[in-house]
Amino acid sequence: MKLVMAVVQDKDSNRLQSALVKSGFKATKLASTGGFLKSGNTTFIIGVDDEKKNELLTVIKKNCQSRDQIITPVSPMGGSTDAYIPQPVEVEVGGATVFILEVAEFKQY
Amino acid sequence: MKLVMAVVQDKDSNRLQSALVKSGFKATKLASTGGFLKSGNTTFIIGVDDEKKNELLTVIKKNCQSRDQIITPVSPMGGSTDAYIPQPVEVEVGGATVFILEVAEFKQY
Amino acid sequence: MKLVMAVVQDKDSNRLQSALVKSGFKATKLASTGGFLKSGNTTFIIGVDDEKKNELLTVIKKNCQSRDQIITPVSPMGGSTDAYIPQPVEVEVGGATVFILEVAEFKQY
Numbered sequence: 001m002k003l004v005m006a007v008v009q010d011k012d013s014n015r016l017q018s019a020l021v022k023s024g025f026k027a028t029k030l031a032s033t034g035g036f037l038k039s040g041n042t043t044f045i046i047g048v049d050d051e052k053k054n055e056l057l058t059v060i061k062k063n064c065q066s067r068d069q070i071i072t073p074v075s076p077m078g079g080s081t082d083a084y085i086p087q088p089v090e091v092e093v094g095g096a097t098v099f100i101l102e103v104a105e106f107k108q109y
Numbered sequence: 110m111k112l113v114m115a116v117v118q119d120k121d122s123n124r125l126q127s128a129l130v131k132s133g134f135k136a137t138k139l140a141s142t143g144g145f146l147k148s149g150n151t152t153f154i155i156g157v158d159d160e161k162k163n164e165l166l167t168v169i170k171k172n173c174q175s176r177d178q179i180i181t182p183v184s185p186m187g188g189s190t191d192a193y194i195p196q197p198v199e200v201e202v203g204g205a206t207v208f209i210l211e212v213a214e215f216k217q218y
Numbered sequence: 219m220k221l222v223m224a225v226v227q228d229k230d231s232n233r234l235q236s237a238l239v240k241s242g243f244k245a246t247k248l249a250s251t252g253g254f255l256k257s258g259n260t261t262f263i264i265g266v267d268d269e270k271k272n273e274l275l276t277v278i279k280k281n282c283q284s285r286d287q288i289i290t291p292v293s294p295m296g297g298s299t300d301a302y303i304p305q306p307v308e309v310e311v312g313g314a315t316v317f318i319l320e321v322a323e324f325k326q327y
């Protein structure tokens with residue numbers, strides 16, 4: 001069994017959740033925050049049998065899309081701050097960041 | 110060392126937390142949501158020495174119980190939607206869903 | 219690749235987040251609760267290449283500090299409850315509790 005931890009954008013969270021239910025995958029959702037943009041996103045925890053892992057990754061890929069986000073950095077990403085006029089910067093946020101871990105043991109009570 | 114991730118019902122969360130403290134297990138709690146019922150539940154993260162893992166699983170088993178939950182699906186789980194009258198459905202929610210992962214390294218600062 | 223799960227005090231969370239961005243580490247934050255003190259803390263999830271793991275641990279160590287916290291236990295930690303007058307107790311809360319897990323596979327979509 002594998003434990004799949006997928007960080008996705010809030011905008012795709014409900015769509016992914018319905019797609020998982022429809023394909024018979026069980027999941028748990030955690031509200032999370034991005035380290036860089038500091039905006040809300042969603043972390044899914046999904047335990048999946050090894051032979052179903054690739055099917056699960058396809059469901060995640062199909063239901064999560066990357067988007068450009070305009071941010072205005074409060075202070076320069078690097079360098080001096082004199083007479084700094086914040087310029088908007090475009091950042092591409094990926095659809096899903098996925099970590100796959102090995103499950104040593106699985107129990108349900 | 111193992112990292113135990115246990116998804117339990119909110120109703121058992123405080124009872125399990127006190128039982129863990131009483132048995133000397135350290136834990137961290139995360140608020141989470143079930144993928145299917147979309148209702149709140151709790152995910153415990155518990156780092157435990159290998160030789161104490163079975164004792165921990167017994168504490169989880171004893172303090173988390175399964176319950177039946179009546180849900181009224183908004184739309185049919187499958188099939189057509191014409192003149193659909195939602196019928197309540199009974200779903201059994203388990204006491205705890207437990208993933209046990211191998212910890213490669215543990216540090217405390 | 220390793221997945222680093224670090225439980226830190228809320229007081230250090232923003233400082234650690236900025237230090238991670240500055241050193242080029244990507245991270246996701248989860249709001250969490252301590253099992254013993256029941257007060258809020260923060261769990262960071264950080265995927266990191268094997269050769270950068272030690273540099274990451276140094277950033278965590280430098281930006282998270284241990285603090286003493288005074289608690290007044292509601293009921294005795296053990297023993298009888300007759301004529302119990304709660305006495306404040308000092309508990310040292312560490313700067314960071316860090317679990318390092320092996321990542322079997324990493325994907326970004």
Ligand SMILES: Nc1ncnc2c1ncn2[C@@H]1O[C@@H]2COP(=O)(O)O[C@H]3[C@@H](O)[C@H](n4cnc5c(N)ncnc54)O[C@@H]3COP(=O)(O)O[C@H]2[C@H]1O
Nearest residue numbers: 007034035036037038092093094097244245246263264265
């Ligand atoms: N130091 C930096 N300089 C310039 N641009 C930067 C940057 N750090 C991040 N970005 C950009 O900002 C996007 C949002 O990052 P954030 O940390 O808010 O939100 C992240 C974070 O919550 C999570 N994530 C990504 N990589 C991670 C990792 N290695 N460990 C833990 N979480 C990660 O996935 C979300 C989306 O990541 P994604 O890479 O698609 O998209 C990232 C990336 O394109």
Ligand SMILES: Nc1ncnc2c1ncn2[C@@H]1O[C@@H]2COP(=O)(O)O[C@H]3[C@@H](O)[C@H](n4cnc5c(N)ncnc54)O[C@@H]3COP(=O)(O)O[C@H]2[C@H]1O
Nearest residue numbers: 026027028045046047116143144145146147201202203206
């Ligand atoms: N492999 C896995 N990976 C990650 N998290 C997992 C998981 N298996 C279970 N969980 C977590 O544990 C909760 C209880 O699951 P359980 O299987 O006991 O109880 C489940 C199950 O009896 C039922 N159920 C779940 N998915 C179903 C489906 N596609 N069709 C019919 N019944 C379903 O509804 C109950 C509540 O499910 P819900 O998703 O709200 O809440 C789930 C979910 O948060």
Ligand SMILES: Nc1ncnc2c1ncn2[C@@H]1O[C@@H]2COP(=O)(O)O[C@H]3[C@@H](O)[C@H](n4cnc5c(N)ncnc54)O[C@@H]3COP(=O)(O)O[C@H]2[C@H]1O
Nearest residue numbers: 135136137154155156225252253254255256310311312315
């Ligand atoms: N093995 C593990 N698995 C999962 N999470 C873990 C863990 N070890 C520590 N943590 C997390 O790290 C926080 C700080 O732990 P620390 O051991 O530095 O600092 C602890 C410790 O010094 C003390 N403490 C914890 N349990 C105790 C107990 N049963 N008896 C006496 N003191 C305890 O209270 C402080 C705060 O504990 P709290 O539970 O509120 O918050 C904990 C918990 O959220």
